Amino acid sequence: MEGGEEVHAAKLGEAGTSSCHNISVTVRFRPLSERESECGEREIWSVVADQTVGVVAGLGLRARYGSDYVFEGSATNAEVYNTTAREIVNATLDGVNGTIFAYGVTSSGKTHTMTGTPDDQGVVGRAVADVFAAAERTRDRDFLLRLSMMEIHNEVVNDLLDDTRTNLRMREDPTRGGRGFYAEGLTEVTLVGAEHALSCIAAGDAQRKTSATALNKASSRSHTILRLSIESSARAADVAPGGAPPVARTLSALHLIDLAGSESARAVVTRSHTKEGSYINRSLLALGSVIAKLSDGHAAHVPFRNSKLTRVLASSLTGSGARIAVVCTVTPGSSQAEETHNTLKFAMRAKKVAVRAERNEVLDQHSLIARYQREVAALRAHLYLERAGGAASGVHDPMHPEVRNLRERLEEERIAVRRTISVGSAEASPCDDELVALRERVACMAEELNAAREAAASTQQGPAALKAPAESEDTEIQQQIWAAERDFLNSQLQSTNERHAQAADIIALLRSQLLQAGLEPATRGGGAVAAAAPGLMRSASGGSVDFAALSADAALLAEDLMASETCPGEGAGGDREQPSAEDNAAAKAGQEELRALRGEHAALRDLHAALRTEHEALVEERGRLLAHSMELERAVQAALADARSECASAQQYREEAAEARAADAESGAQRAELARLEASCSQLQGFELGTLDHAELMALIELQTQAVERTRISVQLRRLATATPGVRTAGGGAEAEDAAAAEAAAQTGQPGDAKADAPAQAPGTPGSLVLAEATSPPVGGPGSEATALSPREAARLERVSALRRSWRQLQPDAPGPVRMPAQGLDAYALNVEDAQPVQWP
Numbered sequence: 022m023e024g025g026e027e028v029h030a031a032k033l034g035e036a037g038t039s040s041c042h043n044i045s046v047t048v049r050f051r052p053l054s055e056r057e058s059e060c061g062e063r064e065i066w067s068v069v070a071d072q073t074v075g076v077v078a079g080l081g082l083r084a085r086y087g088s089d090y091v092f093e094g095s096a097t098n099a100e101v102y103n104t105t106a107r108e109i110v111n112a113t114l115d116g117v118n119g120t121i122f123a124y125g126v127t128s129s130g131k132t133h134t135m136t137g138t139p140d141d142q143g144v145v146g147r148a149v150a151d152v153f154a155a156a157e158r159t160r161d162r163d164f165l166l167r168l169s170m171m172e173i174h175n176e177v178v179n180d181l182l183d184d185t186r187t188n189l190r191m192r193e194d195p196t197r198g199g200r201g202f203y204a205e206g207l208t209e210v211t212l213v214g215a216e217h218a219l220s221c222i223a224a225g226d227a228q229r230k231t232s233a234t235a236l237n238k239a240s241s242r243s244h245t246i247l248r249l250s251i252e253s254s255a256r257a258a259d260v261a262p263g264g265a266p267p268v269a270r271t272l273s274a275l276h277l278i279d280l281a282g283s284e285s286a287r288a289v290v291t292r293s294h295t296k297e298g299s300y301i302n303r304s305l306l307a308l309g310s311v312i313a314k315l316s317d318g319h320a321a322h323v324p325f326r327n328s329k330l331t332r333v334l335a336s337s338l339t340g341s342g343a344r345i346a347v348v349c350t351v352t353p354g355s356s357q358a359e360e361t362h363n364t365l366k367f368a369m370r371a372k373k374v375a376v377r378a379e380r381n382e383v384l385d386q387h388s389l390i391a392r393y394q395r396e397v398a399a400l401r402a403h404l405y406l407e408r409a410g411g412a413a414s415g416v417h418d419p420m421h422p423e424v425r426n427l428r429e430r431l432e433e434e435r436i437a438v439r440r441t442i443s444v445g446s447a448e449a450s451p452c453d454d455e456l457v458a459l460r461e462r463v464a465c466m467a468e469e470l471n472a473a474r475e476a477a478a479s480t481q482q483g484p485a486a487l488k489a490p491a492e493s494e495d496t497e498i499q500q501q502i503w504a505a506e507r508d509f510l511n512s513q514l515q516s517t518n519e520r521h522a523q524a525a526d527i528i529a530l531l532r533s534q535l536l537q538a539g540l541e542p543a544t545r546g547g548g549a550v551a552a553a554a555p556g557l558m559r560s561a562s563g564g565s566v567d568f569a570a571l572s573a574d575a576a577l578l579a580e581d582l583m584a585s586e587t588c589p590g591e592g593a594g595g596d597r598e599q600p601s602a603e604d605n606a607a608a609k610a611g612q613e614e615l616r617a618l619r620g621e622h623a624a625l626r627d628l629h630a631a632l633r634t635e636h637e638a639l640v641e642e643r644g645r646l647l648a649h650s651m652e653l654e655r656a657v658q659a660a661l662a663d664a665r666s667e668c669a670s671a672q673q674y675r676e677e678a679a680e681a682r683a684a685d686a687e688s689g690a691q692r693a694e695l696a697r698l699e700a701s702c703s704q705l706q707g708f709e710l711g712t713l714d715h716a717e718l719m720a721l722i723e724l725q726t727q728a729v730e731r732t733r734i735s736v737q738l739r740r741l742a743t744a745t746p747g748v749r750t751a752g753g754g755a756e757a758e759d760a761a762a763a764e765a766a767a768q769t770g771q772p773g774d775a776k777a778d779a780p781a782q783a784p785g786t787p788g789s790l791v792l793a794e795a796t797s798p799p800v801g802g803p804g805s806e807a808t809a810l811s812p813r814e815a816a817r818l819e820r821v822s823a824l825r826r827s828w829r830q831l832q833p834d835a836p837g838p839v840r841m842p843a844q845g846l847d848a849y850a851l852n853v854e855d856a857q858p859v860q861w862p
């Protein structure tokens with residue numbers, strides 16, 4: 022069902038049945054991990070009622086969440102699958118799309134639920150087995166199953182079935198019902214059996230990006246989307262014979278999605294985790310807002326385009342829809358309480374989303390399955406005819422699934438080999454050119470050698486031919502001819518000797534040049550080379566050999582060789598019938614020289630071949646070393662990046678530790694103070710009276726008496742304070758207002774002014790009552806006459822002064838103004854606050 026294929030499809034009006042379902046929501050707990058148990062974590066979330074989870078201890082998250090199904094940590098994958106997914110998987114065989122995904126924070130058990138373990142397969146393995154088993158059982162229909170797998174990693178879509186296809190584009194297909202996004206160029210493998218499907222899925226899983234984080238040894242760093250396309254139609258044999266009738270086929274897709282887990286900074290180990298974590302959290306946020314909009318039911322716009330994940334899910338949530346199940350995985354531990362709370366909130370929202378799910382049935386003459394069916398029918402007929410003709414043995418059905426599969430694999434391998442060859446030949450083309458040039462040169466030299474040989478052979482035959490001159494020829498003329506020939510041959514011999522000498526010099530020069538160039542005797546793979554030309558092998562200046570110069574030398578040598586071979590032997594002149602001994606010796610020496618030259622030539626040729634081999638080995642070696650060094654470079658860069666991010670994390674941890682230590686010290690001091698207060702309190706409240714001796718008891722009674730006295734005075738003062746001029750109060754409510762009024766009066770000289778003996782900067786602590794010194798009667802405004810106090814006011818003032826004196830007696834050491842706690846005057850706690858700790862002997 023890749024983009025555009027359904028262009029030819031036509032909906033069967035009434036044939037497609039539609040129903041509306043809410044997303045099925047399952048909450049699955051995982052057991053506490055070993056690490057969590059070792060750290061002393063407690064299980065604070067649990068099942069609190071039928072299909073309801075809630076907090077069972079501490080942390081103040083007094084929450085309860087209902088869901089369709091709840092599984093505790095002991096539940097198996099089989100139980101989870103049978104309850105939550107099986108029905109949806111079965112519906113896909115009937116043409117209804119299905120989507121099952123796992124959602125939760127990192128390390129909560131999503132991959133455990135979707136992929137499972139070898140002993141307890143997850144949703145994916147079980148769904149694939151069920152689909153194939155059902156297809157097998159349904160004898161009256163042909164099924165075509167195709168698989169694709171992709172991951173969304175850092176908002177980049179990668180093909181998990183073909184690692185060369187990365188960064189695929191998401192395209193919108195307007196021909197699909199509702200919103201249909203698909204990844205362009207995503208591989209779809211036609212499946213031939215459950216085993217085949219599982220092996221493809223295992224290969225795809227191996228391509229997923231995972232890495233160890235602080236919370237999970239194998240944390241998924243990407244969202245994985247597996248899509249199983251299911252196409253079926255009435256079996257070929259049941260299709261009306263003749264022509265190509267329209268085929269009614271059902272199409273559906275099962276999406277199995279293992280989301281990456283949202284994660285906090287706690288999970289981060291490296292800098293790349295931070296980046297991945299932010300992409301993961303962003304896309305999950307986008308999913309959350311899509312679900313929130315859909316759960317609202319009236320949202321005008323649903324932001325599917327905000328992330329690739331929501332685009333992929335768009336077709337399931339709209340259009341012809343899908344039956345959807347979400348398994349929310351959570352950990353019961355106290356350390357992830359907040360995250361669990363958020364996951365459960367997502368679950369609640371998802372539960373409200375209603376999705377229409379429609380049976381997809383189309384009429385189509387062009388579908389793949391229709392073509393296969395026609396081909397199968399034709400092949401069956403062919404097979405029948407063959408069998409009838411007695412030639413049925415050894416016939417293989419080319420449409421047999423296994424044959425088809427093998428063909429597909431063969432084709433894939435062929436493509437891969439072609440790709441490798443084209444890459445290899447592009448890399449090898451410079452070497453090839455060199456090789457071709459060398460081959461041509463060697464061929465030229467071989468030709469030249471042959472020509473030289475022929476010439477030498479004809480030269481050897483020369484004297485014999487010269488031995489039989491025609492009897493009839495004039496002897497004198499003959500002698501002149503021979504003399505001329507002798508002169509010619511002598512001159513030739515001389516020039517040959519010179520050339521030999523030149524050739525010897527050139528060879529010596531060539532050797533010395535090669536030696537100077539640093540061409541050492543081969544130490545590896547060059548035994549033959551060393552034998553052919555000791556001292557020649559590799560250039561120290563970068564490993565390249567000057568083939569052009571070498572070839573020029575070789576050509577020169579070959580020329581000399583040819584020239585020497587085409588010359589008649591030394592001493593061939595003179596009397597041909599009876600060559601002199603001198604001539605014979607010279608000829609012999611010439612032939613030896615010739616042999617030596619030939620040997621030299623052959624050695625040179627071997628040298629060429631050996632050098633070529635060596636050169637190829639060097640090119641290969643260099644390529645390998647280059648790749649290795651690039652790999653090392655990459656590893657070093659990655660290690661550097663990791664080290665830097667670890668440094669940053671360590672610094673952060675150090676700062677956090679320092680803060681924690683400071684907070685610890687502070688809280689220690691507070692705890693000590695609290696303990697002291699609690700001790701005083703319990704003593705004062707009589708909890709420990711039984712442990713006191715007589716003197717202690719008396720001291721305590723004294724203290725209590727003083728406290729009661731202070732309370733009494735405080736209460737009286739409070740009553741008086743509001744009505745008596747000259748008394749300034751401070752604290753909360755009306756007292757604060759009074760104090761502010763008194764302050765304002767002091768500044769403006771209004772009546773009520775009083776000279777407080779309290780320091781100006783501390784008019785009163787909140788919640789305390791301050792008795793100011795009333796040294797003079799209040800006066801009126803500026804320029805006004807002093808106002809005499811009324812007898813009632815004077816009496817009050819007198820009482821205040823008396824009270825103040827009593828207070829002073831009780832608190833002789835208290836500095837500054839008389840302050841008494843005003844909070845809770847009616848509570849016994851006042852005494853606790855006010856009392857000094859009793860120093861027991």
Ligand SMILES: Nc1ncnc2c1ncn2[C@@H]1O[C@H](COP(=O)(O)OP(=O)(O)OP(=O)(O)O)[C@@H](O)[C@H]1O
Binds near residue numbers: 094127131133242281
């Ligand atoms: N229900 C379970 N029973 C037993 N072990 C579980 C269960 N769920 C999870 N685990 C274990 O907890 C660990 C983390 O689980 P898993 O890798 O599935 O988490 P995740 O949610 O996929 O994490 P991430 O988002 O980081 O990929 C694994 O070792 C897994 O075996």
